[in-house]
Amino acid sequence: MSDGAIGLIETEAGAVPRNGERRRGIDRVIVLLEALLRHRAPMRVGDIARMIGAPRSTTYEIVNSLLEAEMLENVGTEGYVYFGRAMHLFGWAYSHHNAHYRRIIETLDRMAAETGETVQLCGLRGNKYIVLDCRDSSGPFRISSDVGVEVPIPWTASGRLLLGHMSEEEVEDFIPPGDYKLPDGRVIAPAEFFSDVALARQQGFSETAALADRFTWCMAAPIRDGHGAINKTLCFVLPVDTPEARRSELLALLCERARALSLAGS
Amino acid sequence: MSDGAIGLIETEAGAVPRNGERRRGIDRVIVLLEALLRHRAPMRVGDIARMIGAPRSTTYEIVNSLLEAEMLENVGTEGYVYFGRAMHLFGWAYSHHNAHYRRIIETLDRMAAETGETVQLCGLRGNKYIVLDCRDSSGPFRISSDVGVEVPIPWTASGRLLLGHMSEEEVEDFIPPGDYKLPDGRVIAPAEFFSDVALARQQGFSETAALADRFTWCMAAPIRDGHGAINKTLCFVLPVDTPEARRSELLALLCERARALSLAGS
DNA sequence: CGTTATTGTCTGATATTTCAGACAATATGT
DNA sequence: ACATATTGTCTGAAATATCAGACAATAACG
Known part of the structure; x- marks a missing residue:
């Protein structure tokens, strides 16, 4: 095995593929790309095959097709592959077609x-939080987080805003129970989380200090769509020891800019 | 038909699919995404089917799979689809995995x-020139060009640099004859183009004035990889009437920055 | 109103793709 | 040097995804 822990990814639909069952090429491609996104680093074909639960011969076939289309590309000389140039172009088209x-x-x-x-x-992706885009701090204290990686909603300030349209019961049904457990082992009481969500809705912003990790102070403000719903948030990720004066200045800026980006009600 | 001219895209491999011939789902996906990239706007399923030369039933099947994976998404309420969020995430992963x-x-x-x-x-994509990324001018005179759209190499300043490693003969074989014809009907003499390429190689930059259109002055400088080859270029796209003093100042900046981005020889 | 074109969904049959497994050629470890 | 694991490529066969075409429901048009 090349590195790190590579586990089998269970696909949503068929739990355990019975023997003699086949999977469609397209579905293999989708699972493959999502696996690569989670792994966040070039992978070898053998590892990809194991990760997506596909036969090696099939995986080679698919990977070669995607390589030819530049949706994947070779990285280094050791048979590693990662996303290719075509993906950049598709992604660019996605993020620029829409004026908002x-x-x-x-x-x-x-x-x-x-x-x-x-x-x-x-924003949200299913019942997880993801960073859709970011600009990393230019300072020496650089906290960068990966775009597209799924994170439990209760770990984040944005998550508290993004659930604002849900009742307490809906939130309870929506969040997987394990997601209240923080990386350091602490567990957020659901009741406390529900009141955080309510507070965020009332305040129109949300802040967390040293929650998902010990070093960061996060603040989030809502971007509302034409119906007043919150689809996305704008956030600052600051060093946890940022002085209060600076924090409140940044919070005001954040809320102002997020409001400016919100669309007028329909 | 919804809008614009939608022609049949010929795929590279099988010229005319004989009757009774089938195509693989993966290949359909690849052709579909490339078609969407060229079209640069949301399309309806029927138009996609026509554009990629696939049966409607197959196209619906594929589009629905891609929608579910968020590789495509619905735009508006009239059955239009375009690239989805997942593409943005894949593209982001591509462009950030690599420090260079x-x-x-x-x-x-x-x-x-x-x-x-x-x-x-x-950069190049096959024997065409494409814009890989851009930052549009903030001024009122905004010339924007679309990332990922293929353009004949002789139309561009960058193209002259990107062929620098080729002999005159290789260039001749590489450029499709029709690509010397400019959008306004003028034709560049191949001999003239070859000497432009040689000049660009010698100077270490390339400029074109009112070539692909009447309004722009383009200047390009090479970014070299570890072997000294030119894979990418950095360009300014200026209004054609930019004063000479300003132009030479920008050219100097361009060359300096491109050189700083070039990797040391191996 | 009749005519024509489109959309989205189904169906059954067959041409094809996925799959298991074998293979030689390297790596890796003891 | 031996055993074990991996890579990349092929093969034949079975399972199935792709395909042509039909269908009802709208939409567009004169």
């Missing part, structure tokens, strides 16, 4: 330039 | 901020 998204990205750029802090755009 | 590419992007950002001009990163 373009404005958001411009704001992200401007805020990063003005403040020098780490700025993120966040 | 990250440095290039930072340079792009900085140059755009410092000069306010349109800056591009360009």
